[in-house]
Amino acid sequence: MTQLERRTIGILPSTEFVRLKRASGPAPSGWVGDFVEGALPGWQVKPGDWVTVTVKTDDKRPTAVRIDVSDPREL
Numbered sequence: 001m002t003q004l005e006r007r008t009i010g011i012l013p014s015t016e017f018v019r020l021k022r023a024s025g026p027a028p029s030g031w032v033g034d035f036v037e038g039a040l041p042g043w044q045v046k047p048g049d050w051v052t053v054t055v056k057t058d059d060k061r062p063t064a065v066r067i068d069v070s071d072p073r074e075l
Contacts, residue, residue: 009053010063017042020070035070045069 019040027034045051050072055062 007062009055010061011042011067012063015042015064016066017045018066018068020068020074022074037068040069042067 017040019038020035021038022033023031023036026032027036045067049069052068052070053064054066054068056065057063
């Protein structure tokens with residue numbers, strides 16, 4: 001069972017922000033409807049956005065390496 005959980009994760013100037021959208025036809029991968037990545041300015045990420053965060057835990061606090069933002073209706 002999936003559970004939602006509130007977390008605090010730090011970001012750095014090197015954190016990559018990516019918008020994921022479904023291709024309406026064949027994506028660059030060749031698959032119809034595959035996700036296509038696009039650059040996203042970090043300031044466009046808003047509370048309530050659906051995100052997947054890749055983190056590193058070198059310090060005591062998790063830090064985001066990459067944040068993927070997608071529309072849950074496209075998942």
